[in-house]
Amino acid sequence: MAWGFLYGYSGVPAPVYMPELRKLGGSWSKIYVIWNQIEPSPGKYDWKSIDTFVKQLRSPEEGLISVFSASTWATRASAAILPPSPAKKPADYDRFIRELVKHCRGRVRYWQNDSEASNPIYWSGTASEFVDETKVFYRAVKESDPKAQVVLGGYDGLFNPTGTPFPGQQRGLTFFDEVLRNAKDSFDIFDLRLYANAYTIPDRVEYMRKKMTDLGYDKPIVCTEYNGPGFFDMAENRPFIPLVMAWSASIANQAKAVGGGEGVAGLYNRTDLSPQTQMFLMNAPPALDEKLRRMQCRDLVQRNLLALSAGVRRTMFWDLSHDTSKRDDVMTLMYGKLKMFDFENGRFTKRYPMADAFARMTRALRGVRSVRRIPVEESPAIYLFEADCGRRGPVYVAWRKGDPFKDEEAQSPFAFAWTGKSASGVDALGKKVATEVTDGKVSFPLTLTPTFVSQK
Secondary structure, eight states, X not given: OOOOSOSSBTTXXXXXXXXXXXXXXXXXXXEEEEHHHHOXXXXXXXXXXXXXXXXXXXXXXXXXXXXXXXXXXXBSSBOSSSOOOOBSSHHHHHHHHHHHHHHTTTTOOEEEESSOTTSTTTOOSOHHHHHHHHHHHHHHHHHHOTTOEEEEEEEOOOOOSSSSOOTTHHHHHHHHHHHHHHSTTSOSEEEEOOOSOGGGHHHHHHHHHHHHHHTTOOOOEEBSOOOOSOGGGSGGGGGGHHHHHHHHHHHHTTOOOHHHHHHHHHHXXXXXXXXXXXXXXXXXXXXXXXXXXXXXXXXXXHHHHHHHHTTOOOBOOSOSBOOOSOTTSHHHHHHTTSOSEEEETTEEEEEOHHHHHHHHHHHHTTTOOEEEEEOOTTOTTEEEEEEEOGGGOXXXXXXEXXXXXXXTTOOEEEEEEOOSSOOEEXXXXXOEEOOEEETTEEEEXXXXXXXXXXXX
């Protein structure tokens, strides 16, 4: 589970949060750091936030540090945070990465250069320049800590390989075509973000895997950011895409985000918004807020099962907490309610239902080795998965695909082959599900909410 965008920089604290994550069953986390944060002037380093994070790790496998190439003095576009850009002098970047990795040598396994670089907000450069940076980054990391792993990409994954194209998807695909082709020897793991429609995850994963195999190699795929349902996953909210476009343009051009802030503020003054829009606002009616929380719990489990069954090695939820003090910020609209906790005055305060759903999922899938989908030929809308949990035996997860907003109450009987004498069921919301074992089958009512079924 990722902390969030800033950690120990620009007024954002660097808290000790891994103990809270472990309570939920999490075992892998990342932070973003900015070049300007760690080396604010040439040769002068500030290790406070790095040390706070690293000291929390029980093993190197728990940590990923993603480094944004943004600097007021060292990069082509002078920026304290965004947008990152190529170093004026590659030797400065090489030296910085070496110092950073050496400082954490043997304590952090995973490293990433920049993030979602096909988006001009997060990379003010070309694909070719990103390839050049990746090569410098890889060499510096490996020579500073041979056991470290370089995670490429942070590709936002906003594309649909089989259905209606995602708006602007060709830019990202073209960008990473060049990166995968020309930086193939400069990374160990590919990071594919899994936002947007969860049901396209298997196709997206397979599409990116095929890109690699067509180039003669096959490297592990992980996902270091996912969540849902997102604001724009709802068709009713897509007319507001211009808000994000205006915000994105302002960041990429380092101008004032007029279109974003004023536009979001205007939503709070409208009385004609659909429920699907209202539920994402900070002042949503309680019933709609609670409905969104239930939708998030379902999505959390569905997204992970779909990803793991597609061969994704590890997943990381975005994000543990999210600052919502700026109500009218576009990022608050999009991500303000997609969090596990509130974090105030240096401590975690309110815990949201999704945190409980995450803990429930990690308990149910404890020790999972692999996940496979079991086709239900007579009903493609039924999703049934078998999770191999080693000595604990298999755990099954099932739900029926439907409209996440409208079909909450729908249910139908379902049964599948069962070798045990009894079974127990609990759903993603923590509700016990009545199961019955007869004639070699286990039966229970199937709904939108994933149900975990295991031997008693």
